[in-house]
Amino acid sequence: MRFIFKTSYDQDINLARHNGQRLWYGLLGLVALAAPWVLPEYWLAQLTFIYIYATVGVGLMLLAGFTGQFSIGHAAFMGVGAYAEAYLAARGWPFPLAMATSVALSGAVGVVVGLPALRVKGLYLGIATLSFGFIVEEIMARWESVTGGSAGRAVVAPAIGDWKVNSSEGFYLLCLVCVALSTLLVMNLLRSPTGRAFVAMRDSEISAQSMGITLSVYKSMSFAISAALAGLGGALYAHKMQFISPEQFSIVQSIDLLLMVVVGGLGSVHGAFLGAAFLIGMPQLISLGKDFLPPVIGQAAGLQGVVYGVILIAFVMLEPMGIYGRWLKVRTWLELYPFYRRGMFKRQKTFQKSDRLK
Amino acid sequence: MLLQIIVAGIAQGCVYGLVALGFVLIYKATETVNFAQGELMMLGAFFALAGMGILGLPFWLASLLAVAAMGLVGLAIERAVIRPVLGQPAFSIVMLTFGLGYLARGSVTMVPGIGTDTHALAVPYKGVTLNAGGVVLSAEQMVIIGCTAVLCLLLWAVFRFTRIGIAMQASSQNQLAAYYMGIPVQRLNGLVWGLAAAVATIAGILLAPFTFVHANMGFIGLKAFPAAIVGGFSSLPGAIVGGVVIGLVESLSGFYLPEGFKDVMPYVVVLVMLTIKPTGLFGERVRKKV
Numbered sequence: 084m085r086f087i088f089k090t091s092y093d094q095d096i097n098l099a100r101h102n103g104q105r106l107w108y109g110l111l112g113l114v115a116l117a118a119p120w121v122l123p124e125y126w127l128a129q130l131t132f133i134y135i136y137a138t139v140g141v142g143l144m145l146l147a148g149f150t151g152q153f154s155i156g157h158a159a160f161m162g163v164g165a166y167a168e169a170y171l172a173a174r175g176w177p178f179p180l181a182m183a184t185s186v187a188l189s190g191a192v193g194v195v196v197g198l199p200a201l202r203v204k205g206l207y208l209g210i211a212t213l214s215f216g217f218i219v220e221e222i223m224a225r226w227e228s229v230t231g232g233s234a235g236r237a238v239v240a241p242a243i244g245d246w247k248v249n250s251s252e253g254f255y256l257l258c259l260v261c262v263a264l265s266t267l268l269v270m271n272l273l274r275s276p277t278g279r280a281f282v283a284m285r286d287s288e289i290s291a292q293s294m295g296i297t298l299s300v301y302k303s304m305s306f307a308i309s310a311a312l313a314g315l316g317g318a319l320y321a322h323k324m325q326f327i328s329p330e331q332f333s334i335v336q337s338i339d340l341l342l343m344v345v346v347g348g349l350g351s352v353h354g355a356f357l358g359a360a361f362l363i364g365m366p367q368l369i370s371l372g373k374d375f376l377p378p379v380i381g382q383a384a385g386l387q388g389v390v391y392g393v394i395l396i397a398f399v400m401l402e403p404m405g406i407y408g409r410w411l412k413v414r415t416w417l418e419l420y421p422f423y424r425r426g427m428f429k430r431q432k433t434f435q436k437s438d439r440l441k
Numbered sequence: 442m443l444l445q446i447i448v449a450g451i452a453q454g455c456v457y458g459l460v461a462l463g464f465v466l467i468y469k470a471t472e473t474v475n476f477a478q479g480e481l482m483m484l485g486a487f488f489a490l491a492g493m494g495i496l497g498l499p500f501w502l503a504s505l506l507a508v509a510a511m512g513l514v515g516l517a518i519e520r521a522v523i524r525p526v527l528g529q530p531a532f533s534i535v536m537l538t539f540g541l542g543y544l545a546r547g548s549v550t551m552v553p554g555i556g557t558d559t560h561a562l563a564v565p566y567k568g569v570t571l572n573a574g575g576v577v578l579s580a581e582q583m584v585i586i587g588c589t590a591v592l593c594l595l596l597w598a599v600f601r602f603t604r605i606g607i608a609m610q611a612s613s614q615n616q617l618a619a620y621y622m623g624i625p626v627q628r629l630n631g632l633v634w635g636l637a638a639a640v641a642t643i644a645g646i647l648l649a650p651f652t653f654v655h656a657n658m659g660f661i662g663l664k665a666f667p668a669a670i671v672g673g674f675s676s677l678p679g680a681i682v683g684g685v686v687i688g689l690v691e692s693l694s695g696f697y698l699p700e701g702f703k704d705v706m707p708y709v710v711v712l713v714m715l716t717i718k719p720t721g722l723f724g725e726r727v728r729k730k731v
Binding site (some may be wrong): 112147151153198199202203205206207209210213214215217218221224225334338341342345349352379380383384385386387388389390391392393394395398399400 | 468483522525526529531532533534535536537539540541542543544545546547548549551553556557614649656660663664667670674703704708709711712715716719
């Protein structure tokens with residue numbers, strides 16, 4: 084058990100609480116930097132995908148986990164970013180500029196989609212974002228001069244002039260930089276007044292409003308940042324896949340993204356990373372497990388859906404804080420051994436939380 | 442021609458309306474948005490298919506059996522997964538229903554030989570057309586409209602005249618007060634889930650002649666959300682009216698507007714509705730008191 088002796092107020096908002104965290108995250112960073120020279124090609128690609136999804140996940144976590152606005156159309160923002168990047172890269176824009184433009188574009192779209200959020204909330208907002216997702220998917224399928232229609236379009240490697248990032252190691256490092264920057268951005272945001280306003284809004288809009296938080300401004304801001312990060316993830320995704328088509332950004336992808344943040348652990352930045360690792364690792368685990376199952380079950384097409392469904396239901400019912408919540412429990416158990424009590428993380432039941440007129 | 446398009450739109454809209462009715466029933470009872478409603482519809486259609494194909498029952502009997510079986514499935518779902526998580530944030534429950542959807546779709550796909558194919562449900566009125574004054578109407582559409590009307594009357598009568606219906610109304614208005622009055626709220630919630638699943642099954646069987654029966658037919662449930670929103674999420678007649686509006690918008694835009702608008706127009710209507718009147722046509726205005 085570690086006790087921190089606080090000698091200044093800044094210690095409350097430092098990114099790293101104590102030297103132990105600095106050490107471990109520093110080591111993690113070094114391992115991530117060394118990975119291209121250690122890991123074989125295939126695992127490097129999987130790790131790249133984890134970073135890409137984590138970029139989107141950190142954004143969605145900000146919206147769903149910290150602002151309490153949930154979006155069932157988040158893949159659409161990814162799609163906007165991906166297609167903008169594909170279009171601009173094909174016209175020969177240098178990739179930092181193209182990426183910045185596509186991020187800005189999806190951020191702008193995020194503000195537009197956030198507009199209904201100013202009037203509606205909860206379920207209605209979910210359906211508004213769902214509708215928006217469908218509309219964007221249809222636009223992607225129909226606007227053939229830019230998107231290539233349902234047939235999809237190829238994406239060129241990121242380049243500045245003649246210098247191209249076409250090795251998988253180079254692209255891995257690019258993704259690493261992007262995910263690290265977006266995580267730092269979100270972490271920094273969360274310890275600033277803006278982030279505190281987001282959390283206050285999540286816990287109670289009315290009390291946030293009565294403390295002088297302008298809901299409309301902060302909601303739009305949250306949507307914009309979240310959409311921009313999804314756009315960044317989408318741009319990277321486009322380069323990684325080298326081919327994009329509208330069905331990659333459909334409602335199924337949106338639900339996968341939600342699954343990622345819920346399984347990872349709503350309301351924690353770690354959760355976005357753990358969720359991304361889950362989302363990428365799970366199909367691998369399933370295909371490994373297939374060999375041990377009888378062929379009638381193992382070879383069936385719906386196995387993945389069943390496994391995802393069961394895991395999602397199990398997490399909501401048994402561990403609503405997700406993988407990160409489970410880790411917190413394990414860590415506390417280790418730190419306090421042998422004094423851990425079962426009730427330490429007991430949830431409060433909130434039966435009174437009803438939107439109904441009372 | 443125009444009349445035919447309108448009738449087709451109304452028929453399609455009735456199916457949306459029936460699925461939306463399920464959402465609204467569940468939402469009113471448990472404040473849960475059930476994103477697996479479309480999957481319940483798909484399961485119901487598969488039950489009817491199994492009843493006809495494997496048990497060799499006639500259509501009507503198989504349908505009745507499927508409706509009853511799905512009612513039980515609805516009860517079981519409520520008891521097993523929804524009741525333990527009530528009181529948690531709405532978002533977790535929504536994710537839970539997404540999980541149910543995954544599970545239903547996956548397990549149907551896993552049934553060897555049946556799950557991955559598209560099936561035609563052999564309805565006795567297939568291909569019959571009625572010629573009324575120069576307008577050719579297909580029997581499938583008339584059956585949908587007729588069944589929906591009968592079902593609405595039936596539900597209205599249940600909610601208006603029976604003890605259990607009035608108890609459901611009471612508990613949907615104020616759960617706590619209903620509980621104090623001795624209404625078994627939890628058991629009623631289970632019944633509501635059963636009822637919603639049964640209504641979804643009817644929708645699935647009615648829809649089967651048009652879209653065939655396959656594992657992904659549940660995605661049509663996502664079009665029932667616009668219906669529920671347009672009608673107002675807390676109003677039962679609103680769900681049917683909203684469904685008809687969405688069905689009409691869809692079929693008319695399919696006819697008059699260029700290709701591609703047909704699938705998008707319902708969602709455009711919803712976004713417009715949400716910005717103009719978020720409570721829908723029949724919804725009640727809810728204000729939170731602090």
